[in-house]
Amino acid sequence: MGKNGIARRAVMAGAAGLPLAFVHRAEAASLVFKYANNLPLAHPMNIRAKEAAARIAKETDGRVTIQIFPNNVLGGDTDMLSQVRSGAIQFFTLSGLILATLVPVASINGIGFAFKDYDQVWATMDGPLGAYVRAAIGKSGLLAMDRMWDNGYRQITASTHPIAAPADLHGFKIRVPVSPLWTSMFRALGAAPTAINFNEVYSALQSHIVDGEENPLAIIATAKLYEVQKYCSLTNHMWDGFWMLANPRAWARLSPADQAVVAAAWNDAALAERADVAKLNATLQGELEAKGMKFNQPDPAAFRATLREAGFYAEWRAKYGAEAWGLLEKSVGRLA
Numbered sequence: 001m002g003k004n005g006i007a008r009r010a011v012m013a014g015a016a017g018l019p020l021a022f023v024h025r026a027e028a029a030s031l032v033f034k035y036a037n038n039l040p041l042a043h044p045m046n047i048r049a050k051e052a053a054a055r056i057a058k059e060t061d062g063r064v065t066i067q068i069f070p071n072n073v074l075g076g077d078t079d080m081l082s083q084v085r086s087g088a089i090q091f092f093t094l095s096g097l098i099l100a101t102l103v104p105v106a107s108i109n110g111i112g113f114a115f116k117d118y119d120q121v122w123a124t125m126d127g128p129l130g131a132y133v134r135a136a137i138g139k140s141g142l143l144a145m146d147r148m149w150d151n152g153y154r155q156i157t158a159s160t161h162p163i164a165a166p167a168d169l170h171g172f173k174i175r176v177p178v179s180p181l182w183t184s185m186f187r188a189l190g191a192a193p194t195a196i197n198f199n200e201v202y203s204a205l206q207s208h209i210v211d212g213e214e215n216p217l218a219i220i221a222t223a224k225l226y227e228v229q230k231y232c233s234l235t236n237h238m239w240d241g242f243w244m245l246a247n248p249r250a251w252a253r254l255s256p257a258d259q260a261v262v263a264a265a266w267n268d269a270a271l272a273e274r275a276d277v278a279k280l281n282a283t284l285q286g287e288l289e290a291k292g293m294k295f296n297q298p299d300p301a302a303f304r305a306t307l308r309e310a311g312f313y314a315e316w317r318a319k320y321g322a323e324a325w326g327l328l329e330k331s332v333g334r335l336a
């Protein structure tokens with residue numbers, strides 16, 4: 001009998017007889033969870049996630065191993081959303097706006113020009129509106145950790161011209177992420193948006209399938225979008241953040257104590273990442289200018305007025321419903 005035969009017999013005997021050593025090993029075996037995301041390794045999200053993974057391994061005595069799959073190596077966002085729902089991946093950070101393809105209210109933080117500053121953002125998303133959205137995510141069959149991770153205030157980049165006023169957006173071929181809110185907002189501003197997952201953005205810009213896109217400075221820098229974009233207009237047109245999503249069946253395989261360790265590690269990492277991104281966004285303009293990007297700072301009032309006149313706020317208030325909209329306005333003041 002060859003080596004394979006012996007190995008097969010050993011496995012079968014183990015399964016049937018369950019000798020003590022075998023059971024012991026099985027109990028000690030680490031649960032290996034995949035965490036996937038859409039951002040480059042250099043982005044603070046991946047830096048802090050790596051630290052969290054090390055903390056989780058240490059504080060669970062090796063019972064939980066997190067493998068990180070950055071930079072869309074497991075697919076685009078809409079694909080990874082299917083994977084975390086099916087359990088093919090166990091953790092996934094996703095923009096609330098894209099998650100809205102499954103949980104409609106999750107895009108509410110992206111309403112145009114809603115948040116005056118970061119203090120207002122975090123008071124809202126760590127407060128009642130965040131809890132409301134998390135509950136909706138829970139009902140949809142996914143689990144969201146308490147703390148959102150910062151993506152940031154979004155800015156418009158272009159290869160063709162700076163965006164200084166709403167008229168500069170007329171007919172502008174702009175990539176937006178896959179999300180009804182994004183498409184609706186840029187249509188209301190008069191642009192011609194195309195929904196494209198982030199893993200295809202660089203090449204779409206390079207080949208001029210679109211002339212522009214919009215993202216926070218930390219992404220424009222770490223994903224090297226400055227290589228294929230000339231202008232950056234500091235529109236701050238919406239705030240975007242990521243929910244750390246877990247597959248609930250995978251989560252249920254953890255003991256309550258290990259769940260607490262994993263949740264604390266992800267939530268603390270989110271807080272550290274928020275500070276990193278805020279710092280980066282304050283300093284990156286100079287770096288991007290040195291790489292050749294031209295910056296301008298438009299007055300947001302005209303963009304807001306265009307959205308209002310197009311019925312954008314009224315339309316989305318009706319979509320989200322009075323309760324969610326009320327929670328948002330309680331934090332940020334009247335929008336429509």
Ligand code: X2X
Binds near residue numbers: 198219
């Ligand atoms: O797709 C984008 O533009 C990104 C990376 O900002 C999001 O995750 C929404």
